[in-house]
Amino acid sequence: MEPQHISRNHFIKSASVLLAGGSGILNVPENVSRERTLPAQNKRSYTLKNVRLETGFEYDPEGEVTGTRTDLFCIEVHEGKIKGILANKPAADAIDAKGLLMLPPxxxxxxxxxxxxxxxxxxxxxxxxxxxxxxxxxxxxxxxxxxxxxxxxxxxxxxxxxxxxxxxxxxxxxxxxxxxxxxxxxxxxxxxxxxxxxxxxxxxxxxxxxxxxxxxxxxxxxxxxxxxxxxxxxxxxxxxxxxxxxxxxxxxxxxxxxxxxxxxxxxxxxxxxxxxxxxxxxxxxxxxxxxxxxxxxxxxxxxxxxxxxxxxxxxxxxxxxxxxxxxxxxxxxxxxxxxxxxxxxxxxxxxxxxxxxxxxxxSILQKANLAAQLYGYRTEFDLSRILKLATHNVLPLDDKGSRSWPKAGDPADMVLIEASCSAEAVSRVSPVKSLIHRGNIVF
Incomplete structure (x- = not known):
């Protein structure tokens, strides 16, 4: 990534507001309580429907990435792993992810x-x-x-x-x-x-x-x-x-x-x-x-x-x-x-x-956001790439826009987040609505 640097004074001012809780979601709560997006799930096998996954980049005539394509899928989970990634079936007897974006945890x-x-x-x-x-x-x-x-x-x-x-x-x-x-x-x-x-x-x-x-x-x-x-x-x-x-x-x-x-x-x-x-x-x-x-x-x-x-x-x-x-x-x-x-x-x-x-x-997503501000990662492509700072190098799309995560056989570790794509999630420090660890629905 070739960042366009912003002024240090501008960054420090905006970062100070952010760290002070100005975004509304970065305040440290004394009692963590989240409304459960997904139901408690003790089964070893289940399916999520209406899961939003990134499928590729959109480009302008000069080849610049201008957006991120997504679609809805069904995700099969079995014994703590992702068993399959299937075409979406809205009427399926499955846990409804309600169109939330799925990202690596x-x-x-x-x-x-x-x-x-x-x-x-x-x-x-x-x-x-x-x-x-x-x-x-x-x-x-x-x-x-x-x-x-x-x-x-x-x-x-x-x-x-x-x-x-x-x-x-x-x-x-x-x-x-x-x-x-x-x-x-x-x-x-x-x-x-x-x-x-x-x-x-x-x-x-x-x-x-x-x-x-x-x-x-x-x-x-x-x-x-x-x-x-x-x-x-x-x-x-x-x-x-x-x-x-x-x-x-x-x-x-x-x-x-x-x-x-x-x-x-x-x-x-x-x-x-x-x-x-x-x-x-x-x-x-x-x-x-x-x-x-x-x-x-x-x-x-x-x-x-x-x-x-x-x-x-x-x-x-x-x-x-x-x-x-x-x-x-x-x-x-x-x-x-x-x-x-x-x-x-x-x-x-x-x-x-x-x-x-x-x-x-x-919030580790906040760290990716601060890095984006500090180093000038502003474009759709750059914002989507700096997500790797939060996920330790796991990204939904590779640099050419091919889906690299998730794949069948991967651990069933994921977050469902209220965002349209990785770039928006980083830029807005979008709220996490669900966390799944080794197939266990945490919230």
Whole structure:
């Protein structure tokens, strides 16, 4: 995509209104309650009728995409998979989707399900906590009390994500001396309780530093448990150096057959040195390719054009992904350049009503919308493409307009949304009316 950039001031003004809840649907509700569009469905097999699917693009004489064609279909679901996609039969004895658009469900690929005030009375961020080390000290004070109710509050947070069409998350979970392994164990309990409607992959995250708070032993213990990634945190500013911190993470991942997903807020020289160190180490151990991510990676935001292109190509060659919350203001991430070079870009809410930030809405479709505004994706084609940020690269139509999703045999994971097409869904952050996970109708 070749974006037409909008002015930064215009974007910041409009994004601020959006994040403040100006659209009407982005306010964070304390009690998620959705009118059920589809009936509760416990059967292993059923059919949906009047399901709207995208079938192709419309073009003008010059070949520009001007619209998206859709039609109504019947979708057969059996044993958690899509069994068939059939011509629509309005009179069929089937569950009526009422012409709603069916899209792939959304994936929140950077969130902290174990850390939230959600479900508790409102509390804004304290002005006293300015640095990451300030926040570590604050967490050491509040975590013991929060752990007492973390299971039901995590479940409420999952329900919030589901209400916005998310059925999958990559959650970082605290591994540090204050909570020991209890944050992980409590999160696993909440996920077990939601296993029929939600799925997550977990990152063992040394939020208080690996060496700053002597978390090495706990990280080794967590790596033996049911987690998927080894995390890290700002090696230079928290643990005083890159090599020792990163070597520990990399070796732990290799020894336990895990991926890597590190938090890197550091900009400038230390941030870039950490990124380059990780690229080199992944190239030395190709088993980590496709399983390694850098979250935030703010150091990429202030490179010149040539260096940005060079590093993007290096990341692509090493198959290292970038997990970004799509920040705006003074930190504009080079997402279009990363996409251009084939870097796997994922996004997430990160914080939702917690002590780090209160602005996470729970909507990943909103993240695609913010990216569209920030990078100038305005056309029918560009808006339809940036939906991949919300679905982790699953799109109903490929770039040539052929249907690539859904197909028979795919998992029966889908959302029904009040929109005419993907482009409108992104542009309007259209309301999600139903979520289906592995054939289970969540709402």
């Amino acid at each position: 959304f994936r929140d690929m950077h969130i902290h399900l174990d850390k939230t005030f959600y479900g508790l009375p409102w509390k804004a961020k304290s002005a006293k906590n300015r640095t990451v080390k300030d926040m570590i000290a604050y967490e050491q004070q509040i975590i013991p009390e929060l752990l007492k109710t973390s299971v039901p509050r995590t479940e409420k947070l999952i329900e919030l994500l589901q209400s916005y069409g998310t059925n999958y998350a990559r959650s970082h979970v605290n591994i540090e001396p204050t909570s020991g392994l209890n944050s992980l164990k409590n999160l696993q309990k909440a996920l077990e309780n939601k296993k029929d409607s939600f799925q997550a992959e977990l990152v063992a995250f040394p939020q208080h530093g690996i060496y700053y708070t002597k978390s090495e032993g706990l990280m080794k213990d967590a790596a033996q448990m049911d987690i998927d990634f080894i995390g890290g945190l700002d090696p230079t500013s928290i643990d005083g150096g890159i090599e020792k911190h990163m070597d520990f993470i990399i070796q732990l991942a290799l020894d336990n057959n895990k991926g890597i997903d590190i938090h890197l807020h550091e900009g400038g020289e230390s941030g870039m040195k950490t990124i380059q160190y990780l690229i080199d180490k992944v190239n030395e151990s190709p088993v980590l390719k496709g399983r390694t991510f850098v979250s935030h990676s703010f150091a990429l935001a202030n490179l010149d054009k040539g260096k940005t292109e060079e590093v993007a190509q290096q990341l692509a060659n090493a198959k290292i992904g970038i997990a970004s919350t799509i920040p705006f203001g003074g930190t504009i991430m080079p997402i279009p350049v990363l996409y251009k070079h084939g870097v796997d870009v994922v996004t997430g809410n990160d914080c939702i009503v917690d002590w780090w930030s209160t602005f996470g809405s729970g």
